[in-house]
Every structure is written in C-alpha cells, then in structure tokens.
Amino acid sequence: MGRFKCTVLFIDHEDALGQVARGLLCTDYDLHIAESAEEAQLLLARNHIDIVISDQQLLGLQGIPFLEWCREYTPRTVRILMADIDSMDEAIEAINSGLAQRFLFKPWRPEQLVALVRQAARTFLLERSHENLLDELRRLNLGLEERVADRTRELEHTNRQLEQRNTILQKMALTDALTGLPNRRAMDRLAKTEVRRRARTPSHLAIALIDADNFKSINTRFLLPGGDHVLAWLGQTLLNAVRTIDTIGRVGGEEFMIVAPETSLEGALTLAERVRRTVEIGETIYGNEPIKLTVSVGMVVAMSDTLVSFDQMRHAASAALAEAKEAGRNCCVVRQLTTLDGPSAF
Numbered sequence: 302m303g304r305f306k307c308t309v310l311f312i313d314h315e316d317a318l319g320q321v322a323r324g325l326l327c328t329d330y331d332l333h334i335a336e337s338a339e340e341a342q343l344l345l346a347r348n349h350i351d352i353v354i355s356d357q358q359l360l361g362l363q364g365i366p367f368l369e370w371c372r373e374y375t376p377r378t379v380r381i382l383m384a385d386i387d388s389m390d391e392a393i394e395a396i397n398s399g400l401a402q403r404f405l406f407k408p409w410r411p412e413q414l415v416a417l418v419r420q421a422a423r424t425f426l427l428e429r430s431h432e433n434l435l436d437e438l439r440r441l442n443l444g445l446e447e448r449v450a451d452r453t454r455e456l457e458h459t460n461r462q463l464e465q466r467n468t469i470l471q472k473m474a475l476t477d478a479l480t481g482l483p484n485r486r487a488m489d490r491l492a493k494t495e496v497r498r499r500a501r502t503p504s505h506l507a508i509a510l511i512d513a514d515n516f517k518s519i520n521t522r523f524l525l526p527g528g529d530h531v532l533a534w535l536g537q538t539l540l541n542a543v544r545t546i547d548t549i550g551r552v553g554g555e556e557f558m559i560v561a562p563e564t565s566l567e568g569a570l571t572l573a574e575r576v577r578r579t580v581e582i583g584e585t586i587y588g589n590e591p592i593k594l595t596v597s598v599g600m601v602v603a604m605s606d607t608l609v610s611f612d613q614m615r616h617a618a619s620a621a622l623a624e625a626k627e628a629g630r631n632c633c634v635v636r637q638l639t640t641l642d643g644p645s646a647f
Contacts (some may be wrong), residue, residue: 310333310341310344311335313336504562511614519592580595601618
C-alpha cells in the first residue's frame with residue numbers, strides 16, 4: 302500500500318453493515334464509520350479522507366446529493382456509491398455526471414467490497430505519486446531558471462538556454478545530484494537537439510569531453526568524501542569557464558561534457574584552452590589541505606557546412622580525449638569533422 306494507509310469513510314444507516322465493513326477494512330485502512338450524510342460531513346470537515354463509500358438510501362440527505370457535496374468540498378476524494386438494483390438508473394446517472402467514480406451493488410459480498418476499495422486505493426496512490434513527481438519537476442525547473450538567470454544578462458542567450466534546459470527537465474526531470482549540473486541523459490538529449498537544429502539552420506557546433514587527470518589518486522588520498530568535494534568544485538570551476546551560450550554537464554564519474562553552439566574551430570581552441578587553464582590555476586581546500594587538479598580536453602567541431610550525427614561527434618570527441626591523455630594529460634586536442642573525409646586533427 303505504500304508508506305501510509307489510505308483513509309476510508311464508510312456511510313450506511315445500517316449498523317450491521319458498518320460493523321462488517323469495519324471487520325473487513327480496519328486492518329489495511331484508516332477507517333471511519335458514519336450512519337448519515339450529516340455525520341459524514343462532520344467527519345470530512347475534521348479529517349483528510351481519501352475514499353468515501355456512501356449508500357444511496359441514507360436517513361436525511363441522500364447518497365447522491367451527499368456525493369455531489371463531497372465532490373465540491375473535497376474534489377480529490379474517491380467517491381463510491383452503494384445502491385440496490387432498484388436504484389440502477391440513479392446510480393448510472395451519478396456515474397455519468399461524475400458524482401460517483403465507482404459503483405457497488407447491494408447486497409454486496411465481502412470480497413467485492415475489499416476488492417473495490419483496494420482498487421480505489423491503488424488508483425488514489427498512483428495519482429498522488431504522479432502529483433508528487435510533477436511537484437518535483439516544477440521545483441527542479443524553478444531551480445534551473447534561477448541558475449541560468451544568475452549566469453547571464455544577455456536575454457537572447459538566456460532564453461535559449463532556459464528553453465533548452467526546461468525541455469530537458471520536463472521530459473527527464475534529472476540533474477546530477479553531486480554537482481547540480483545536467484546528467485548524461487540530459488546532455489545527450491541537449492546535444493542531439495543542437496545537431497537537429499543545425500541541420501535546419503546551418504551553424505558551427507562544438508562538443509567537448511573533459512576528464513580529470515589522475516583522479517584515482519585523489520580518491521585514494523582523501524577517500525570518497527574528498528573525491529566528491531573535488532568533483533563538486535570541478536563542476537563549478539568548469540561552469541565558470543564556459544560561455545553563457547554553452548552548457549556543461551557531468552556524464553560520468555570524473556568526466557564532463559560541453560555543448561557549445563555557434564563555435565568555430567578557432568573558438569573551440571580558445572574555449573578548450575580556457576577550460577584547461579582555469580582548472581590548472583585553481584585549487585580547492587579539503588580537510589585544511591589545498592588540492593590542485595588538471596584536466597584533459599578532447600573537443601570536436603562540426604562546421605556549418607558539415608552534416609554529422611551526435612554519435613559521430615561524441616566518438617570523435619572521445620578519440621580526441623584519449624589522444625590528450627596519451628600526450629601526457631593536462632592538454633587539449635581539438636578536431637574538425639568533415640562529412641566525407643572523416644575527422645581532421647589540429
């Protein structure tokens with residue numbers, strides 16, 4: 302049933318049926334019993350009720366008018382109407398008009414009541430879970446808007462980045478918990494969007510992979526908490542090194558990706574070196590001890606007249622990163638992609 306019991310209100314003027322319902326439902330649900338609609342209204346005013354089961358033939362206010370009141374007063378409450386065969390037409394009208402969401406014939410068998418309430422509770426919990434996910438999505442979206450607004454005063458670039466990142470959050474609702482940056486799935490989606498956009502409106506595009514050099518030694522010396530601290534610092538350092546129109550995310554343990562729209566070969570060389578240099582001259586403190594770090598950068602550039610896929614660009618960026626590692630680390634390798642001849646190294 303989840304982390305909590307659903308609250309059920311059972312309304313019937315026959316005390317015997319109320320006692321049967323109590324025996325069937327009180328173990329699995331937070332159960333309230335009422336013998337009239339008026340008594341049920343008081344209980345609804347004092348308690349949060351998830352599921353209402355009301356007989357049609359009540360003393361005083363009848364079941365259908367009561368459910369109509371219930372829909373107005375607590376619209377999220379699941380409403381179940383109990384009625385005998387003689388009240389079939391009224392029950393059908395109540396369901397068609399939205400006053401009742403489920404129907405239970407009288408006389409009902411115990412297993413029918415248990416199964417109906419279980420189904421209603423499951424539906425209620427699923428809807429509640431969905432609402433919670435939507436709330437979380439809105440919270441993540443708001444946080445992203447604030448970060449983008451802090452980073453830029455250029456309205457056109459801000460709007461485009463915000464639009465791109467909002468799309469990612471709405472569809473995936475995922476960020477990297479350690480650094481606060483977009484995660485791999487978010488970055489892949491953003492990069493593919495940029496590749497599709499430039500197919501319609503030709504423009505330069507650069508994608509870079511960045512890897513922290515000798516990071517295993519940091520984990521060995523400072524253990525995992527120290528390693529997490531350094532990764533969080535590295536994420537913010539890289540964020541400060543890129544331009545407003547660029548997007549950076551964490552795509553692996555100590556690996557990051559940059560998506561840089563409208564970036565020529567010359568601009569990619571400048572950007573890659575700025576990223577490398579910014580990390581090299583920076584430092585962070587953990588346990589009262591300064592920590593220095595370097596990174597290797599592999600970047601690939603597709604010029605405006607070059608049609609390539611994201612997989613091609615990522616593969617070429619990975620190859621460039623491997624070359625930077627083999628060259629001794631703390632360096633940049635930038636490649637230009639061409640449609641026919643494959644990657645050209647610079």
